[in-house]
Amino acid sequence: MKLFIGYATTEGQTQKIVRHIAERLVDQGHSVELATFGAAGPVDLKKFDGAILGASIHIGHYQTALTDFVEAQLAALSAMPTLLLSVSLAAAGHDAEDWRGLDKILSDFAEATGWTPTEVMQVAGAYTPSQYDVFRRFAMRRIVAAKDPEADLDWDKEYTDWDALNAQVDTWVSKITA
Template sequence: MYLLIAYATTDGQTRKIARFAADRMAGQGQAVELLNVEDAEGLDLSRFDAAILAGSLHAGGFQKALARFCASARTELAQMPTLFLAVSLSAAGQDPDDWSGLHKCLAAFQADTGWTPGEVEHVAGAFRFSEYDFFRAWAMRRIADQKGEKVEPGKDKEYTDWAALGRRLDAWLAGLSSRVTAGAASAS
């Protein structure tokens, strides 16, 4: 199977998550192309059997480059199995208001792009203080403080549950494999 893993990143955590997904899929014998959506102009999606897309929420929206890619490729994406990895700090917690906000942001993204992912997984992100300028670091420390999170100034804090993400990717791939096997059996 040939898989596209396309991502948009702001501070680097989503790129790290996409690379983890690519390594996981390749480790299971899948052919994988890992691509930043900013480099996807003219990409022929018909070459791929399935796609994993990843983007992160910032200030209530996903990256503009990801939205442009999904909007322009929505027809092709709708014709293949897809998994959307929606990365956010809110996914690290259990606050019902935060989760309601995540679902609203995802619905707005789908409405704006015209693309509905086959499956969605909310993935906890990270505080990447090593990537922030002074003002963003101040704002992120304030957000952490409001949520009762202790962060050390200047030190990154990762919330991504790599084991859970690995299990989710494995389950998605197993679902693809069973569809391919069922399709081959019905064709014979």
């Protein structure tokens, strides 16, 4: 199958996630085009059997590059199987309020763009103080200290569940192959 993967990343975890998926799909025999949304502007999605879009949440929003891409490609995206990978730290925990927040971010995004992905996966991202400026480091330390008392706040910590990610992407691919 021919698959398109577009993404936006701020600190790099979404990029790591989509690269992992792209390698896995290629190993499975699929043909994959991987691009950041900025670079993917003029892409012709009709050439693909499905599209995976990845973006991460910062202060309650996905990157504008995702919104711009979806608005520009709305007709094509709405006519093909899609999977949205929504990367965040809220998805790393089990806090009901955090998960309601993720639902709200998603429904606001769907309302603003008019696009409802065929499937959505909430993917746990990473805490990456090595990538933050002083203000972000301060804010994120407090959040992570409250959510994960075991975390060493001076070091990057990855929360992504790679097995769950593999399983969900495989299921999505097998559905569109069937």
